[in-house]
Amino acid sequence: xxxxxxxxxxxxxxxxxxxxxxxxxIPVLAVVxxxxxxxxxxxxxxxxxxxxxxxxxxxxxxxxxRARELGLIDDAATLEQAAAQxxxxxxxxxxxxxxxxxxxxxxxxxPETLVTDAGSTKxxxxxxxxxxxxxxxxxxxxxxxxxxxxxxxxxxxxxxxxRGCNVVLTPLAENSAAHKAMITKAWECCGARVMSxxxxxxxxxxxxxxxxxxxxxxxxxxQVATAHDSDLRMALAGTGFRDFTRISAGSAEMWRDIFxxxxxxxxxxxxxxxxxxxxxxxxxxxxxxxxxxxFLERAALARRFWGSRSGLS
Numbered sequence: 001x002x003x004x005x006x007x008x009x010x011x012x013x014x015x016x017x018x019x020x021x022x023x024x025x026i027p028v029l030a031v032v033x034x035x036x037x038x039x040x041x042x043x044x045x046x047x048x049x050x051x052x053x054x055x056x057x058x059x060x061x062x063x064x065x066r067a068r069e070l071g072l073i074d075d076a077a078t079l080e081q082a083a084a085q086x087x088x089x090x091x092x093x094x095x096x097x098x099x100x101x102x103x104x105x106x107x108x109x110x111p112e113t114l115v116t117d118a119g120s121t122k123x124x125x126x127x128x129x130x131x132x133x134x135x136x137x138x139x140x141x142x143x144x145x146x147x148x149x150x151x152x153x154x155x156x157x158x159x160x161x162x163r164g165c166n167v168v169l170t171p172l173a174e175n176s177a178a179h180k181a182m183i184t185k186a187w188e189c190c191g192a193r194v195m196s197x198x199x200x201x202x203x204x205x206x207x208x209x210x211x212x213x214x215x216x217x218x219x220x221x222x223q224v225a226t227a228h229d230s231d232l233r234m235a236l237a238g239t240g241f242r243d244f245t246r247i248s249a250g251s252a253e254m255w256r257d258i259f260x261x262x263x264x265x266x267x268x269x270x271x272x273x274x275x276x277x278x279x280x281x282x283x284x285x286x287x288x289x290x291x292x293x294x295f296l297e298r299a300a301l302a303r304r305f306w307g308s309r310s311g312l313s
Contacts, residue, residue: 024052025185030082030089032057032101034067036148037118038092039157042072044190047159057082067154083108088186091117096257099128102140106133115140116183120206120254121261122170122199138174141183143167144202145192146210150249163191164311170199207265211258212273214247215266218255221248 026045031038034056045051056064056073064076082089083105091101098119105115119125122142129140147165149156167187171180184194224233224245234241259266283291307313 025050025182025189026088027052028055028086028088029053030055030057030077030086031073031092032079032082032089033092034058034064034072034157035092035153036151036156036158036161037145038090039067039070039072039154040147040159040161041090041092041118041145041190043157043159044162045186046071048189050186050189055082055086063154067157070154070157072154072157079104080108083110083113086113088182089113089115091115091119094251094254094257095119095121095125095261098125099132102129102132106136109136109139111139113139114179114182116143116186118143118145119261120144120210120258122168122202124261126170126172126199137172138176138179140172141175141179142170142172142199143183143187144170144206145187146206147192148250150246152251160191162187165192167192167194168202169194169196170202171196203262203265207262207269211262211266212269214250214255215259215270216273217245217248221245 029042029045029051031042031054034042042051042054042056046054053075054073055075055077056067057077057079058064058067061076064073067073068076077085079101089105091098093101098117102115109115117125117140119142122144125142129142130137133140145162145165145167147161149161167190169180169183180196187194224230224241227233280292280295282288283295304313
């Protein structure tokens with residue numbers, strides 16, 4: 001779905017208890033990286049009347065021009081221009097770039113400007129932020145929306161992307177209550193559910209349910225694509241192949257940084273996956289139908305339970 005700028009509808013305002021008519025929660029928003037995540041954040045806030053002006057910052061002028069055509073941003077800006085004007089700066093870039101961006105921002109930030117991010121790893125981001133921002137660390141509220149698709153670029157932006165999704169904040173001791181409340185309200189205006197946890201807890205859990213699935217999907221897709229008869233295999237592939245490999249089509253740059261940034265937790269989780277794989281492989285090797293069926297049934301029941309509970313089946 002392509003996001004377009006639009007006026008907030010009455011249902012959105014009523015459901016979210018919006019700010020007073022004629023005002024905006026975020027007068028000026030700057031989005032660094034106007035793709036799926038950043039573009040959807042801007043589109044959702046704009047749809048709900050929670051943002052005034054939106055500035056887009058990025059490496060490619062063509063992407064920023066497209067984001068403006070789609071109504072995701074009002075103007076393109078440099079990082080310096082964004083820091084001079086924005087009330088909130090949203091970093092939606094590969095996590096490996098966070099430290100350098102914050103280092104550049106440090107001398108430019110106005111005291112009242114807040115910065116948040118959408119990085120899929122948090123412990124390394126917090127460490128990089130502390131090194132980059134120093135005594136201005138209180139202006140940075142780390143976050144991670146648990147949402148996304150394999151699509152990239154401004155065309156992938158969707159104002160409804162975060163509706164009903166979880167957003168994890170890993171606030172710092174230096175963040176004021178008002179700053180945490182501001183970022184929480186912004187995400188709630190996008191339709192998200194907000195929770196807080198420690199960065200290390202976030203990284204351990206996300207390694208299991210987000211990072212390793214992508215790692216396995218990518219490794220499997222690579223194995224099929226490099227087989228001598230890959231054309232025939234993919235010609236016969238159906239919905240199971242489609243569903244299992246869908247996420248491997250995501251941004252290689254982004255996922256490289258995620259795997260490296262959360263390397264210890266991902267490696268620990270991969271060891272657990274290998275142990276489970278070995279158990280299933282041994283049952284198959286021994287032609288142990290009972291053990292194999294038990295393994296498959298437990299997995300199927302767990303998946304059905306999760307699907308019914310999460311609403312994401």
